[in-house]
Amino acid sequence: MAEFSEKRVYQQIRNFERAMDGFEGDQPFSRYLTTFFKENKQMGSSDRRSTSRLCYNYFRLGLAASQLSQQRRLVLAEFLCENESPLVNILEPAYSDKLGLSLDKKIAFLESEGLLKREDLFPFTAYFSPQIDTKLFLKSQLVQPHLYIRVKRGKNKIVRAILDENQIPYSELSDQTISLANGTSLQRFSTLEGLIEVQDLSSQRTLEFMKPEDRESWWDACAASGGKSLLLMDACPSVNLLVSDLRMSILRNLDERFDHAGIKHYRKKILDLTKDPYPILGNEKFDGVILDAPCTGSGTWGRTPEMIREFKTAKIEEFSVLQKTIASHVAGYVKVGKPLVYITCSVFKAENEDVVDYILNNLGFELESMRCLDGYTERADSMFVARLIKK
Template sequence: MRLQSYLQSSVEILAQYSGDIPFAAWLKNHFRQHKKFGSKDRRLIADLCFCYFRLGNAFAWQERGERMLAAQLLCHRNSAFVRECKPEWQAVSDQSLQEKLQFLGASIDDTIFPFPDELSPAIDQEAFRLSFLQQPDLFLRIRPGKEKAVHQKLQTAGIAFSGDGSCLRMANTTKVDEIIRLDEEAVVQDISSQQVLQPLQQQVPSLPSPATAWDCCAASGGKTILLHDTFPRLRITASDIRESILFNLRNRLKRAGVAADRTFVADVSSPRFSLRQKFDIILCDAPCSGSGTWGRTPEQLSFFPNEKIDTYADLQKRIALNASKYLQPKGYFLYITCSVFRKENESVVAYLQQHAGLQVLSQQYFTGYEKKGDTLFAALFTTS
């Protein structure tokens, strides 16, 4: 009966959510206002809600409580909710996702992901759709020289992890901030995000000294720190559109021990944007739909509006075109998104080739959907 109460509470909570802010933040605020929920209650209700969102468009004909139970079967191998509420489903609990979907009478061909026609042809549609039915892992990138200290701290704390070299994976719920000094010793960074500078590394085995780089959409600074760790001699400039973003960025860089030459507020998409300096490397991690990361925010499967794809693509073209004007001759321009949509990726590459006079050296997806990670796109250009 207690599990039925959790199910009912989750149905009521989802009926109040409108998609205006990320569900994790909304739910945290909801629990803050309704203190009757203990830690176990919050954990079980959150799981019911997030698994529900992972269904996307699947089982749309069913009422919300039934869909939640279907999500529990698909997202878990041994769900207490299935055992109590749907004991007749127990026989398939350990079967593959495809077998479970077949048992429930659903096909992934036209369900789960709502924008199949927008996907890049480079994406394995079946694997990508199925990936939403599992929680992505937490990935750490160990900073150079900190490998031994980080491994020792995690082992002492009894944290199970796997991985080689500087990239470690562990359960998404691991509270690493209580164990290691984040940003100083390691950065929370998805496996694909850790790899996204590889095209640049392959083209630039050694840079002239001093070489300059501009991270024109620096956001929280994860790739700024990665750029520093990959090319320690780079003189890095970082910008973003709001001072509040840069305030957090500066604090993070300070924790990481990364000294930026300059940080400044700029709307690079504006036709009035201008700079006096040119750079050897420009990193353009453009604002995007984030569709390659929706495994971490599965509510987007239900609430992301299709028309925003075109909005983002237009913004990306303006930012990338404006930023590319400040590339040194024979310099390198790296365009990055965490999107799987063709319009935000391959179409922007074609646009830059046509309008910015850039020569594309490589373009690729770093696919995380078969690794319990995110999927990112990167295209490397140089001046022709």
């Protein structure tokens, strides 16, 4: 049995190495891995699961232990990310009795051995928003986030019954927020269509900053696939909604999601908000504007840890400039006394507080509230949100 286990572990390592060798960082790793598995049909479901786990655990090291070989780094990644690991047992048996330790103790152990510097797990902490707890955030990078779903208002009992019937483990955070293990496949259950949306916990919490009222006019300026608009419309279905984004292909995806959610009445426009939208929007004014701004996405890299090794810090300032430009082009469309809700999924100050300061100092707003949504304490994404009122 021990011989088989060793053979199996080395086969898993070879699969890991083949997958990593073909990845060039030019696309999300999840998309690359789907193609890789299609091209390697000899890999069974167990092989696919182990390859995915090893690769993602490896990426979770960020730039830590870069002085070591790939295989040695993989051992450290498995040690940190798993409580049980045949790979660690075979390649580093001295670590076996420490696999069950807390993550803090594992990190401290590797630091004491001179193998790891905690800050290299996410080597951009100097750019953090001041509200971020650096130690907790770094630790969170080694833990796979949960899958969160938002339950359509009034459908909680039906959704729970479907999950129970299919024996899907879940935790209920509220009537509308449910947490599941990452990797849970919900597409198999057609009865859930129209009853739920996959939406991260922090993203759901941005609703607290919108506060829509009946029949108000709202504009979701960088709507993408429509997650924030769906949140808004579920809370207040009578809102008169305009959605916009840069490309029609993005808005078609939004149309599909809206259709599944039963939302029929809304307007949409293709808008490049690096330019003045006046030729299209004219003198229109809104009771609320959501600016879910393009950003580095650094608060979501717990889900896409491959981003850490590819990231260049010059991007932070590039996005900050873009965010200020877009904010300056949407600010004039907010009615006096009404909110601009500024949102990013970034943990960087230049994209968060610095942009808010720019809006306050240059665009005629006052700050009502702002917060870093610290998803890193709840196995969720980390986001930033501010509610600014037009003067």
